[in-house]
Each structure stands twice: as structure tokens, then as C-alpha cells.
Amino acid sequence: MRYATFAPKSHFNDGKSAISQPMKEWQKLNYEIYTLRQARREVRSRWRRILEDLGFQKEAESLLSVTKQSTISNPKNMKKAMELLLRLADDTAIFPAGWDLPERYLYIMDRLICLDAVEDFLNIAHRRFPKAHEQTGTKRIK
Numbered sequence: 001m002r003y004a005t006f007a008p009k010s011h012f013n014d015g016k017s018a019i020s021q022p023m024k025e026w027q028k029l030n031y032e033i034y035t036l037r038q039a040r041r042e043v044r045s046r047w048r049r050i051l052e053d054l055g056f057q058k059e060a061e062s063l064l065s066v067t068k069q070s071t072i073s074n075p076k077n078m079k080k081a082m083e084l085l086l087r088l089a090d091d092t093a094i095f096p097a098g099w100d101l102p103e104r105y106l107y108i109m110d111r112l113i114c115l116d117a118v119e120d121f122l123n124i125a126h127r128r129f130p131k132a133h134e135q136t137g138t139k140r141i142k
Contacts, residue, residue, distance in 0.1 A: 039096050046094050047108065050124045054117055063111050066104040073114050081109035084118055093129045 044064060051060040072078050085105055089095050112118040 039099070040102075043095055046125075046129060047105075050094075050121055050128065053124050053128075054120055056117075063108060066107045070107045072107065072110045074110075077110045077113050078106070081106050081113060084113075084122065085109050088122060088125055091131060092125045093131045094125050 047064055048060045051063055056063060072081070085101060088109075089099075089101055095101065109118060112121050
């Protein structure tokens with residue numbers, strides 16, 4: 001009967017350190033993904049709360065829902081939606097600092113323009129999520 005032999009301890013440690021570096025990179029990547037998802041959830045939650053404050057309790061989720069089939073209702077609204085979204089990002093803390101603005105919020109701004117609720121949304125966002133002066137900076141749409 002033959003018994004399995006194990007590599008000397010020094011060889012085992014070399015293999016372990018070779019494995020630990022990819023593991024560290026994986027853990028770091030996992031943490032970054034988790035952090036990004038948490039930030040997205042927080043932004044969505046902020047938008048939902050403002051929509052609910054506007055009286056869209058039942059419609060908030062459908063207003064926030066953007067899919068590949070979503071379209072801008074009126075091409076003329078695209079420029080206005082972009083300007084308002086950039087203003088919102090520059091003047092409030094609704095988005096985390098250093099974030100590229102997700103394109104999905106252009107569609108939501110378009111919906112608010114169509115509902116004639118965009119100015120009220122901006123006013124509530126300014127009150128609920130004021131931006132500190134050191135946080136100001138221009139964003140770009142991603």
C-alpha cells in the first residue's frame with residue numbers, strides 16, 4: 001500500500017503565497033462591486049423618496065424603471081433633460097462625489113418633464129440633499 005506524500009512545508013508556503021495574491025485581488029474586486037451596488041441602491045432610494053414626496057407613491061417604481069426598450073418621449077426633451085440632470089448633479093448631493101451620471105436618469109428626467117414635475121423634483125432634491133461647497137464639480141453622462 002502506498003501512502004500519499006506531501007510536499008515539504010517550504011514548497012507548500014510558496015504555493016500558498018502564489019494563491020493569496022489572486023485571492024486578495026478577488027476580494028478587492030468583490031468589495032468594489034459591493035460598494036458600487038450599495039451606491040446605486042442609495043441613489044435609487046434618494047430618487048424614490050423624492051418621487052414619493054411629490055405624490056408618486058404608487059408610480060415611483062415604474063418611473064424609476066429603465067430598460068433597453070425605454071425611449072425619450074420627445075427628442076426636444078433630451079437636451080432639457082440633460083441640462084436639468086447636470087444641474088441636479090452639480091447643485092445637490094443626490095449622486096455620490098466623483099460619479100459619472102448613469103444614462104438611466106436622463107430617461108427619468110424626461111418622464112418628469114412630461115409630468116410637469118421636474119421643477120418640483122429639483123426643489124425637493126435641493127432641500128433634502130444640499131451639496132457642500134467643496135463637493136461641487138461637473139459630471140458627465142455615462
